[in-house]
Amino acid sequence: MSHPLSILRVDSSARQEGSVSRDLADLFIDQIAETRPVHVRTRDVSTGLPVVTADWVNANFTPEAERTNAQTSTLNGSDSLIDEIDQADLLVISLPIYNFGVPASLKLWIDQIARAGKTFRYTENGPVGLLSGKRAVILVASGGTKVGSEIDFATPYLRHVMGFIGITDVEILVADQLMMNGADKVEKTRTQVRTLAA
Template sequence: MTNILRVESSIKGEASVSRKLTDRIIARLTAADPDATVTLRDLSTGVPHIDGAWMGAVFTPAGTRTPEQADRAAYSDALLAEVRAADTLVIALPVYNFGVPAPLKGWIDHLARKGETFQYTEAGPEGLLKGKRAIVALSSDGTKIGSEIDFASGYIRHMLGFFGITDVDFIAADQMVFGPEETLQKAEAQIDALAA
């Protein structure tokens, strides 16, 4: 049985193109594996920012945290547990102002914990979340994926790789302003061609 973690970050609700793409990706994956479980993490309502109190909490061993630290670390620990339990991550990536939405960046910040998702070795950093697959559904009005003004897809690929997730597929409904119907059809065809 496959565990799928679906991560949404668009603030557009039902009008979101990235959400339409993740709907289709989830439908494809669950059709291929009807026993798959899907956990939804919707970041669109906001993600608490990390700060000094958060750092003190998450880097204190769970058994020795104060009640305040335990409360502060609980959200971050829940996000980490969801990613650890997942075999496949389906991540919505709407491009806002050439980059990732703030809630998605916040999610990554909560996950970037030394000793949990990565470690430093003599050979350099090593990701600790190996053996997982990620499918990223990118949507944008004017930014072309992989272009010099795309600061979103490269960042997501880098951070996933930093965590040890190197099996990453991108589905792109990019530059929607130049032909929304054709662009969406192209992205849907990419989804239909995905290995499930």
């Protein structure tokens, strides 16, 4: 039997039921599971993550060997989130577009995982991501924003963040402008999801 594919699923839709982005993630993972064993860990950021505070920043910029117990404790949640990514072969991110960008809950996750020395490092030639060798699939839903248009600030940002931490193999599947012909667009995207997961 082949080694299980380790998947980290990150959900950010405020809706638990009736979420197109969550439904697309369900379909994608179910399709993969039909062809090979998978191990899925789910991180639902919609339930809330801590905001970055002054204490967090100070702890982060204190060398690890010099941190107080309180500073170490402050970063424990961030360390756990990074470990989840580090242990995954594949990230499956379900992304609703809210007001032209990513949900605030997903931005909180990004703020916790983008850490110098942990997920990227600075060099003379600029930052280098440290989580290479992974793949990310982003499943996007929007009510009115056309993905790839000048008002889409969500998908370019998330693609950039993935590359920033070293994940450059990124596939984006889109069910956008669902307020117009939504059912047809969702079914088209579901077909694309099945093809990608095959």
